[in-house]
Amino acid sequence: MESDVSANSRLTITAHALTWIGLYQRRGHEVATSEQIATSVNTNPVVIRRLLAELRKAGLVDSQRGAGWMLVRDLAAITLLDVYQAIEPGPVFALHRATPDPECVVGHGIGPAMAAVYEEVEAALRGELAKTTLEDVLRDVLKAA
Amino acid sequence: MESDVSANSRLTITAHALTWIGLYQRRGHEVATSEQIATSVNTNPVVIRRLLAELRKAGLVDSQRGAGWMLVRDLAAITLLDVYQAIEPGPVFALHRATPDPECVVGHGIGPAMAAVYEEVEAALRGELAKTTLEDVLRDVLKAA
DNA sequence: CTACTCGTAACAGTATTTGTTACAAAGACG
DNA sequence: CGTCTTTGTAACAAATACTGTTACGAGTAG
Numbered sequence: 001m002e003s004d005v006s007a008n009s010r011l012t013i014t015a016h017a018l019t020w021i022g023l024y025q026r027r028g029h030e031v032a033t034s035e036q037i038a039t040s041v042n043t044n045p046v047v048i049r050r051l052l053a054e055l056r057k058a059g060l061v062d063s064q065r066g067a068g069w070m071l072v073r074d075l076a077a078i079t080l081l082d083v084y085q086a087i088e089p090g091p092v093f094a095l096h097r098a099t100p101d102p103e104c105v106v107g108h109g110i111g112p113a114m115a116a117v118y119e120e121v122e123a124a125l126r127g128e129l130a131k132t133t134l135e136d137v138l139r140d141v142l143k144a145a
Numbered sequence: 146m147e148s149d150v151s152a153n154s155r156l157t158i159t160a161h162a163l164t165w166i167g168l169y170q171r172r173g174h175e176v177a178t179s180e181q182i183a184t185s186v187n188t189n190p191v192v193i194r195r196l197l198a199e200l201r202k203a204g205l206v207d208s209q210r211g212a213g214w215m216l217v218r219d220l221a222a223i224t225l226l227d228v229y230q231a232i233e234p235g236p237v238f239a240l241h242r243a244t245p246d247p248e249c250v251v252g253h254g255i256g257p258a259m260a261a262v263y264e265e266v267e268a269a270l271r272g273e274l275a276k277t278t279l280e281d282v283l284r285d286v287l288k289a290a
Numbered sequence: 291c292t293a294c295t296c297g298t299a300a301c302a303g304t305a306t307t308t309g310t311t312a313c314a315a316a317g318a319c320g
Numbered sequence: 321c322g323t324c325t326t327t328g329t330a331a332c333a334a335a336t337a338c339t340g341t342t343a344c345g346a347g348t349a350g
Contacts, residue, residue, distance in 0.1 A: 008338080009239040012259050016241070020251045033295065040249040042241065044340050049296065065296045065347040080262060092237060092270075094154040096161070096187065097308075104185040106165045109286035114157050116285070117225060117277050124273040125237075128266045140261070141254035153307080178326065189309050194327065210316040210327045242339075 010087050014051045015080060016041050019138050021061070022075040031068030051087060058086035076135035084129050092125065093118045155232050159196045160225060161186050164283050166206070167220040176213030196232060203231035221280035229274050237270065238263045 020040050021032045034045040034052070041048065052069055055061045060078060063069045071078075095114060100107035165185050166177045179190040179197070186193065197214055200206045205223060208214045216223075240259060245252035 008237075009242055010338080011238055012240050012255070015259060016245065016251060016255045019255060020249075023251060035295085040246045040252045042243045042245045042252070044342095045295090046298085046341075047339065049298085053297075063296065066294050066349060068295070092153075093156055095157050097154055098187045100161065100187045101185045104165075105290050106161060106168060106283075106286055107185045107187070109289035110157070110161045110164060110282070112289060113282050113285035114160060117274075117282075120276075121270055121273045124269045125266055128269040129262075131265075132262050137255070137258050137262075138251075140258035141251055144254035144257060145250050155307080180326085190326095191310075191329085192308065194329090195308095198328075208327065211318060211325050213326070 011084055013041055014083050014087055015137060017048055018134055021069055021071055022138060031070045033068040054087045075138055076133050078134045079130045080132045081126050081130040091122060156229055158186055159228050159232055160282060162193055163279050166214055166216055167283060176215045178213040199232045205231060220283055221278050223279045224275045225277045226271050226275040236267060
């Protein structure tokens, strides 16, 4: 009814996947398959492969056919900002879809004014995401168990 | 191609509308019509009425049939956070759509862990939006002219 | 060769945002 | 009282995004 599916669960899913791989590797395994991860996340393996493919482009994970996925960096060296930037290239806020009336004072100047604000907002958002590493996330997860 | 329409322009449009009303009133007019505002924003009047209707619920503006819209508070007393909260009730990030595997350590603990992070991120976002008033926006707009 | 898994295209279903038309409702005013 | 203006909303279409799903080709290991 008001489940708000507009919001992205991509960061949640991806952080979940990476944390799972990290814990699995820490327990002595080489690689994790997308199906194993998908079982924990409760989704389809293709969803996992799609997201992890983005992370591979960003150099956070690597994969091998017939085997599975592995971390390139340690969990402590990956922040949520790294993950966010790998999977969410777009901004949170957008300017006008259609160019406002340039004859109007407000229509002329509102774009740059709002853009300046949005830049600071996104910087604050990124700064906050950078504070948390996946090691922090795993610590919280294990503490809750 | 890469226009990123996923991002919301609602905050931009609404801030534009309020700033326009504020300037119009400052020039001696009582009310502004949705059609006047829509001309400056370059959109349909119904889009303006829909967004301003949300703001009316939040007590930021008022309207009269056959007349138009007016500010309830001064521009200096309205922050972008006020506007944001009036039109964007949902969070930026969402948790899993389907409940993750509760048998898995990660699946069990990842939800609360990410929720805690998201809460701080949204707090930072709100804090940043609260720093700017519509008076600040109007000042920027007039400075650019 | 066989089996396993990744890599990816293709598609459907759902939801949101935006733009648009249409029309009823409420006031202002002569 | 009748007319005109504008709001208040419903209804609909188009564009976009996200998620889930099936299908199948492409590597790699044993």
